[in-house]
Amino acid sequence: MRSDSSDDDFLLARASHLSAPTISPSTDREMDKSASKARPVPAGISIRNGPVGDRMDVDSTPNGAKRKSRSSVGQAVKYKEESDSDDGAPLAKRPRPNQKKAQPDSDDEPVARRNGTKLPPSYKETATLESSDDDQPLGTKLAQRKADIEKAAVKEAKALRADAKAKKATPKKAIKDESDDEPLAKPKKRQSNGVSSAKKTNGVKQEPESDSDAPIARKAKKAAPAPKKGKAAPASKAKAVKDESKDNSEGEEEEEYRWWDAPKKEDDSIKWNTLEHNGVLFPPPYEPLPKNVKLYYDGQAVNMHVDAEEVATFFGSMLHSTLNVENPVFQKNFFNDFKDILKKTGGAKDANGKAIDIKDFKKLDFTKIFEHYKALSDAKKARPAAEKKAEKAERDKVEAPYMFCKWDGRKEKVGNFRVEPPGLFRGRGEHPKTGTVKKRVMPEQVTINIGKGAKVPAPPAGHKWKAVQHDNKATWLAMWQENVNGNYKYVMLAANSTVKGQADFKKFEKARELKKHIDRIRADYTRELKSEVMADRQRATAMYLIDRFALRAGNEKDTENEAETVGCCSLKYEHVTLKEPNIVVFDFLGKDSIRFYNEFPVERQVFKNLKMFKKAPKEDGDDIFDRLTTSQLNKHLSSYMPGLTAKVFRTYNASWTMSHLLQKLKVDDRPMSEKIKLYNDCNREVAILCNHKRTVGTGHEAQMEKLGDRLKGLKYQKWRTRMMMLDVDPKLKKKKGAEFFELDPELDQAWIEKHQAFLVEELKTKIEKKFEKDNEKLAAEGKTAMPAKELKERLKAVGELEAKFKKENKTKKVEAEGKGPTVEKLTTAVDKLDERIKTLEIQCADREGNKDVALGTSKINYIDPRLTVVFSNKFKVPIEKFFSKTLRDKFTWAIQSVGDDDTWEF
Template sequence: MSSVSSDDDMPLSRTNGHVSSATISKDEDRRLDKSMSKGKSLPEGLSIRNGPVLEESTTNGVAKRKSRASNASAVNYKDESDSEDGAPLAKRRKSSNKVDIDSDDEPISKKKNVKLPPSYKETSVALSDDDDEPLGNRLAKEKANFSEKSKKKPTPKKVVKDESDDEPLSKPAKRRQSNGASASASKKANGVKKEESDSDDAPMVKRAKTAPSATKAKATTTAKKPAAKKAAASKKAKSEDPDDEDEEAEEEYKWWEEGPKDDDSIKWNTLEHNGVIFAPEYEPLPKDVKLYYDGKPVELHVEAEEVATYFGFMLHSTQNVENPVFQKNFFGDFKEVLKKTGGAKDRNGNKVDIKEFAKLDFTKIYEFEKARNDAKKARSAAEKKAAKAEKDKLEAPYMYCKWDGRKEKVGNFRVEPPGLFRGRGAHPKTGKVKKRVLPEQVTINIGKEAKVPSPPPGHKWKAVQHDNKATWLAMWQENVNNNYKYVMLAANSSTKQKSDYEKFEKARELNKHIDRIRADYEKDLKSEVMADRQRATAMYLIDKFALRAGNEKNTDEEAETVGCCSLKYEHVTLRAPNTVIFDFLGKDSIRFYNEFTVSDQVFKNLKLFKKAPKSAGDDIFDRLNTSQLNKHLSSYMPGLTAKVFRTYNASHTMSKLLQELGKKKENRNLTTAEYLKLYNDANREVAILCNHKRTVGAAHEAQMEKLGDRIKGLQYQKWRTKMMMLDLDPKLKKKKGAEFFELDSELDEKWVLEHQTFLVEQERTKITKKFEKENEKRVADKEKPLPEKELKDRLKTADELAAKFKKENKSKKVEAEGKSPTIEKLETQIKKIDERIRNLNLQAEDREGNKEVALGTSKINYIDPRLTVVFCAKFKVPIEKFFSKTLREKFKWAIESIGDNDTWEF
């Protein structure tokens, strides 16, 4: 599918510098082939674009980035579908200023000989049990074996959906009941039991239940009579308390059972909500807490003092406050605020000229904030409960909206508080002041017939609109990057779930086209048209190595991050015979440094694209941009973009890996922990494929050591239990052999003594905490607290335990414990301990294998959740082991649409 692209098709920003010729002559092709046969490479040497690659604990000189949301309360699952589709056209950012990338993670380095992810015609990859082999090498070997396996196209199995599929997988006991026999069915809405909730979770208004479908009417008939009595009683109780009217259970909206809409662009017909919560007003510091300059306290206007607290409260975050760029940007904005508010003054009212950042001392401000936070943490349980109740009461009106008459949860209803912009990686604007957002900056989107929420007293909204083609409820523009912020529905809302569903369905659709696409770009790798050859090479890199597409950026205003289409001369180094070294800043300014082995033709093309007179600053793909690439891809399939390849390759690979697991006899009748590790092993392979890498956490070694101590603790407990058996029957030593009763070789005498001390202190802490909680409860109930003597009496248990250990160490004997101990009971205990040890060992292996690989990103954003549900159904593993409560709500459509069906395929 070749097409000639002229210079006119390129954005102006791409015509600057040296541009490749429009066509490639046959003579030039032959000259390149000849130079490659001699082993020449262009350019010579290694790109040191971002400095040498040292330890991976830092990135571009900045400590490892931690994942954080802009708002602590917001649940944000950013994926390809979370775009600006709901934004008004006038407000959307231009594509030239937006990086077209979709993942948080840096690629795995040193992956060589990696072949193309398989098409749907190819067979699956067998999992390797050798965790000692580097992950990248293992994946390369496994993917190399694809071509040696059967090339038969898998026959898709017809999915037969029955009524039981409507039941959540997390309720297996319920699904085993017969369709018509459950009298409790009437307590559910559409077969799903309503969870208990407080008044904050109540719907904003009552709404009538929709009639059950004809297919379920018969099944629910037997439950109507008993349910009617309870419903009547419930209705009577509610009529006595009008405030509880909203507590009535509403029928669950199963959008995945509906047919396609006539107009998909219409997102809602009616929309009601209560707006947003603004950040609280600034509370001035106490008079004795000051900013110091050159060792002396200074007086500041309240606005300047607030900006000073932004930096002072962050002194604990050394990776930010010690960053020279962060300091420079903050100081620049701080001086502007000082100039605007009259500057700083000393105690006598004389003006203080603040010129040097190094002379500023925020220590007193930090100490004040730390003391305030410590006091907050030290509050009693009753005080914390009261504070939470007050907070919940304030937020309750904003947590839910009414979307087409349905109650839907709002994701981020709080406006970001003012502070300092941190950014990610080496962001050029880190440290700049994020100004307070006022109602005059906020646009509200709401239904025409709905009541417009009132802004705070003395303020007004910037605008109110009724755009039912947008999915956002409120919008404003922040001052640092001039980006638009949106209040959207929560991740578990029907709108977000539909977006997830459509994303994975689009990836499934790619199954039908992937072979043709690959065949076409392989052909175009040799095209005489430069634009087509560049496009084919970019598609090869995106498909094979999961490079993000990238786009042109304004580097004066934004971080200098790039993707495949915006790679420059200095980002790519070629090393004969066919190794390509990438070194650039990817998404979030995280360094991408990687070496890949490519085909001879791709190596030759990249050499051509770097041909003199090109030099640093010139584009590699100077006749291609992301828009052109995606336009070409859409000719194969509507809506196909470079992003879809990542989802397709991840889900397709996971599907094949799970199918392979199901075929192995040794994977039957395993424990839940063993199935969990098998799944994580497969997920790890997908994460490697998607280049989801993370640096080893500073706490990893400590966590592994702690896990090792837990295993040793169980081994010690197992030994004590065996010694109790000897106490009951000394003849067992001869019967079972002396070796059976020996202490594990890993448990030396020093460790045993330390562990015994730990157990005694653990018992003391447990008793003390329980005592304190009891007293807090008694005080809350206005009862007299227990005396300290009671605590001393209880702590005698710990003293007795210490004395017991001392006696055991001396006598080398352990007295049998428990009520009526027997040999049989003790043997049962040993079996349980063995099971716990085995599970912890599996957990340790899993954690060690994941120390450099981020599994969460692939599981949440790239692997079709229906594959996880199928895995659970096939091996009878609870879905809770893989999806948290939040994820179960987010992927409810996948859980309920698949149900117990273990034959569904991606």
């Protein structure tokens, strides 16, 4: 990270055309001259019109112009959020101020393996909470909603500060029993929303977030205080969570450590006092190919050293992944590394030992290698269940010693204890090193971090560790450096561990703390939008965009080794197009190289500012915010509250919006599926407002088609059941009318015959699998297997079903099935089918609405999990419907701290 004193020099170095340091009144007036008389679009939401055609841009350069790389405009941009931390790394390995470092991973959006060019669904394509049939434009309605949410935020902030001010004027003794909302650093008994402070703040010290190290682990020496009366989680819920998260591998049951109820630790920098673990698990050694399986070059079988052969199998085994193996960059990087290792290991030879000069990638044929590995995979899948079960048991036995560690005497689950096997690097988005060989990690590269008095795990036979250290200010257990990007890989605790839970807790508490300051921050940056100082005006404009439209701030990058992606502070001239009177079009590659395309109506002053920041002589490749860095922005934000960075705004806006939407929901009697969809609608609205997009999956259409077939299948089953009612009582046709027994228009005869064939094949498969499983059971009991004629006897049911369908198609009648069929029984069956159809229709609509919106990103990383627990309590929906077992383990602190409370507020 650069020092503050070098920021000005850095800005000068990176900008080809630097903006003037101050803004004169005449320059301000000049920006108004081209303003249109057209009515401005309400600011605060995105417009989804697709790529713009005739925009009547105020820009002189079209947005579609070829972009310049960062390296073409002076020094590469290198700036880093102050929240980034390397505290978990050894001192010798922490990057120096001028040392390049790859952008750290974060928990923002899912990884995309290719550019996403699809836009998020329009609001009309997704279910919104307050849909209506009036003629009010959708953009106006959403702008009003967002404005209402922001007004509520201002009101809340003022109320919180008023409470804090009143608190200061109250004697300390009285404070202890008051219900208030003090700053998080001060412990108290209760807060205004009625939840004990231990469940909210736990005395957590405000400090910058860290992606490389997790926060504090609490000591287990002191017993956790008993929960306050009326607010403890019910025994059943607490026990359920505990039963899922505990480990029985050693047959012991430990008391759950409720760190959120534990007293504050005196020294936050000390992460642990004692630490014991068993190191890391290395991947198995490479197994050479059979002698009849070869790589071919120009039609000749190639013999080579086993190390080179292993690299060849990396490419050959993934021919099915056309997205990678057909990528020219992937091919080039692999081929270069492959030739290097061939050179080091003696080269390639033919069957007679004559050297083969491999110099053309296109002449390489990996088909035999691919077929070999595919056959192994198919055989592995086809193994009997008993064999698979035995293999899993053996694998679990090998992994068991590495799965848990002893952290301050507590048993904690380890997350990624397996060392990644060698292979080909794929990277995120358009990574320039995709296809590079990831070398096998050896014990001599691994540093172990462990307690001084603990037994150091033994390295594999014949090897030794690179180093052993006892750094109790770090939370990693082992570390090594990978060869592709030179990044350090760390073995950390699992997501459901105390350390990770506290990191999540701190993140959301910091976002809750922002509630008290949001109105002042917005008032300040709104005022500074008109500042005469260019740096201040750029900072205010960036803050507006980050707050209102959830743009990422943008981190420093090593452009030589990473895909060219940008955030707000690193936007270039070509990334922003302006349309009078107040539309800003953003088009750039964001995190994970996912295309960010959106049109935002903004405040007129913001539009004027961006127009000024793009003023000639600026051109493609020049920075929009050329007098602002991410570190400067975060330093300014920290003046409002400790540890505040641009990153916190995304968490705050997502959680605050979700909280506001949930408060408006009314509990009513509706089916479970509708309640779940109601939650997803809220989640979707947050994801859209926060621009959480994802690439539409390649299998989405196929999945929707499959769901459509399931839906049609239920409708066909419903029709058959109604026809059975008619078979039992022919008079029903007159009573209920002919329409009641008509076939759904979606179900034509061609589809029905295809579906019938599917049902026949499904029954056949089911019978065969049951027969195979019964024989496996008999074999396990030492009994004689059933003869083939038994299977033949069972398969008669398949022929009977096929004959039944043929008869139904011919006569258009369906004979009643089952024992003692009655109209009442069949009516009940129809009602149940109606419920299943309605549920599936809701699921289809939900999935279609979510196809390019990342609901999981918002739910897991940005929406406070306590809000989901509150919804679960309020609408009587099991938390399992929203959180998988893994997430329930991860958010144990949220589930248990809220308990059965349905009034907790963000």
